[in-house]
Amino acid sequence: MSGNDSSGGAAGKRPNELLASWFVRSGWSKGELARQVNRRARRLGAHHISTDTSRVRRWLDGEQPREPIPRILSELFSERFGCVVSAEDLGLRACRRTASADGVDLPWTGPQTVEMIGEFSRSDLMLARRGFLGTSLVMAAGPALIEPMQRWLVPAPGGPDAPAPPAADRGGRRAPRLSGPELELLEQTVVMFRGWDAQCGGGLRRKAVVGQLHEVTDLLQDSHPEPVRRRLFRVTAELSELAGWMSYDIGLQPTAQKYFVLALHAAKEAGDRPLGSYVLSNMSRQMIHLGRPEDALELIHLAQYGGRAGATPRTQAMLYAMEARAYANLGKPDKCHRAVRMAEDAFSDAGRDDTDPGWITFFSEAELHAENAHSYRDLAYVAGRSPAYTSLAQPAMGKAVELFGRECGEDGGGHQRSYALNLAGMATVHLLQREPEQCAALAGQALGVAKRLRSERVNNRIRKTVAGAAREFGHVAEVAEVAERLAGELPEGGEVALAV
Numbered sequence: 001m002s003g004n005d006s007s008g009g010a011a012g013k014r015p016n017e018l019l020a021s022w023f024v025r026s027g028w029s030k031g032e033l034a035r036q037v038n039r040r041a042r043r044l045g046a047h048h049i050s051t052d053t054s055r056v057r058r059w060l061d062g063e064q065p066r067e068p069i070p071r072i073l074s075e076l077f078s079e080r081f082g083c084v085v086s087a088e089d090l091g092l093r094a095c096r097r098t099a100s101a102d103g104v105d106l107p108w109t110g111p112q113t114v115e116m117i118g119e120f121s122r123s124d125l126m127l128a129r130r131g132f133l134g135t136s137l138v139m140a141a142g143p144a145l146i147e148p149m150q151r152w153l154v155p156a157p158g159g160p161d162a163p164a165p166p167a168a169d170r171g172g173r174r175a176p177r178l179s180g181p182e183l184e185l186l187e188q189t190v191v192m193f194r195g196w197d198a199q200c201g202g203g204l205r206r207k208a209v210v211g212q213l214h215e216v217t218d219l220l221q222d223s224h225p226e227p228v229r230r231r232l233f234r235v236t237a238e239l240s241e242l243a244g245w246m247s248y249d250i251g252l253q254p255t256a257q258k259y260f261v262l263a264l265h266a267a268k269e270a271g272d273r274p275l276g277s278y279v280l281s282n283m284s285r286q287m288i289h290l291g292r293p294e295d296a297l298e299l300i301h302l303a304q305y306g307g308r309a310g311a312t313p314r315t316q317a318m319l320y321a322m323e324a325r326a327y328a329n330l331g332k333p334d335k336c337h338r339a340v341r342m343a344e345d346a347f348s349d350a351g352r353d354d355t356d357p358g359w360i361t362f363f364s365e366a367e368l369h370a371e372n373a374h375s376y377r378d379l380a381y382v383a384g385r386s387p388a389y390t391s392l393a394q395p396a397m398g399k400a401v402e403l404f405g406r407e408c409g410e411d412g413g414g415h416q417r418s419y420a421l422n423l424a425g426m427a428t429v430h431l432l433q434r435e436p437e438q439c440a441a442l443a444g445q446a447l448g449v450a451k452r453l454r455s456e457r458v459n460n461r462i463r464k465t466v467a468g469a470a471r472e473f474g475h476v477a478e479v480a481e482v483a484e485r486l487a488g489e490l491p492e493g494g495e496v497a498l499a500v
Contacts (some may be wrong), residue, residue, distance in 0.1 A: 013064075019059060026077065033076070034052050037056075038050060074087045077089075104149070110269045113262065114221065117240060121211075122214055139253060141287070145295060152276055178219065183228065183231055186235050201250075202247065213243055216235055231270075237270055237276075238358075241263035241279050241282065244259030244260040244263060251456040260286070264276050264279045273310050274310045274312070274357065275359065277306055281303050281319055285325070297330065314360050317347035317350060317368060320339050320346055321339070321367075323339040324339035325371065328382065333383070366400050366403035366407065367418065373422075374397075380432055385432055400425075421457075423442050427439045427443040427465045431472070436469055436478065440476070443466050463490070
């Protein structure tokens with residue numbers, strides 16, 4: 001065993017009760033945790049780490065390990081429990097963080113935003129095949145996340161109409177070289193990438209998006225007139241948001257969060273508040289996924305406040321729908337109901353003549369039904385499988401499945417991932433209603449769609465649904481059949497490794 005993974009002996013130390021609590025609840029043995037730490041360390045290139053059961057025992061006794069052990073333990077327990085478990089939550093010393101690597105409290109300036117996006121995307125391209133961005137990348141949550149994001153609303157020096165600084169002050173290199181048609185082509189490329197993501201999932205084209213992002217940040221090193229500069233920053237923000245969304249979809253959560261934060265910085269440089277609110281809504285969705293509904297609610301309220309002036313009715317409806325999801329997961333039914341109604345009212349004002357930006361056009365009638373259905377479904381779980389909330393979820397989820405199924409058709413087009421997610425969602429509704437045959441049928445349909453995607457989020461949703469059905473109704477033939485089919489057609493693991 002190497003002596004480089006510890007800060008010293010346990011003499012004079014108190015037992016680490018926080019770590020012990022998480023460890024006991026995990027169900028792992030000391031040997032199993034040691035093996036997982038070693039395996040993760042090798043993936044990170046930290047080959048000097050060689051942990052054994054005695055070392056795990058010393059951590060539990062109060063020994064403070066050196067980096068990257070705290071970050072590895074944070075990742076392992078976060079994955080085990082499906083929520084953010086920080087090094088501090090484990091009773092370990094706070095990790096030292098750097099802005100370029102994993103911090104979210106970054107400078108809100110154009111040149112530094114360009115530099116950080118360029119550095120991060122370059123690292124991603126170099127290391128994507130191994131599915132990580134180095135040993136220092138961790139999730140931020142709570143005040144460490146919310147407070148830096150609030151600075152999105154602080155006006156830039158000189159106000160939004162201030163003239164652009166001279167090229168030399170922005171690190172400009174040469175005269176403008178982008179024509180109007182070239183800019184339009186970049187913007188159309190983002191639309192194309194969004195279509196690929198919806199149809200194929202985040203794993204298939206993520207590297208292409210990151211590569212395009214890196215190229216656009218390289219263009220921002222040049223000197224441009226202010227209108228061109230803002231359009232380039234808008235493209236940068238959309239690409240960074242999409243890189244974050246795709247990373248989230250395949251389970252690279254810290255990577256996703258960093259791209260979202262950088263996208264928010266770029267949106268601020270573009271002067272596009274509604275786009276910034278959209279980025280924050282995706283950060284909110286990620287926090288719900290990670291079991292942090294309090295953070296999700298803070299982020300969505302920040303999005304609503306910041307984007308209130310320029311958001312179209314469709315964007316407002318999406319933000320209200322995400323607010324409902326947060327309230328549902330907090331177990332606040334009255335506020336959830338109100339947000340659902342606000343989402344429906346706002347969407348009723350979204351007409352065909354609205355000048356919606358391209359990033360919000362995905363929020364269709366099907367998506368509205370889907371979000372509201374998932375809010376009621378989440379409320380049902382929080383309220384102990386409440387039949388009342390399940391009955392509210394069923395018609396909305398059924399409508400979402402119908403509309404997405406009609407859109408996707410037989411040709412494999414349309415929003416395939418949303419279709420699969422809502423098929424799985426409808427399966428969970430039937431599970432809540434103790435209808436195992438219907439649950440198995442819907443899960444089987446979702447599995448058929450999932451095989452055409454590269455989305456760990458979809459795969460995990462189906463796995464959890466089938467596992468829940470098997471626990472309660474494993475004796476039902478249809479449930480046993482879909483569980484066997486799942487094991488053969490969608491085995492665990494391997495998804496992130498393919499996400500290049």
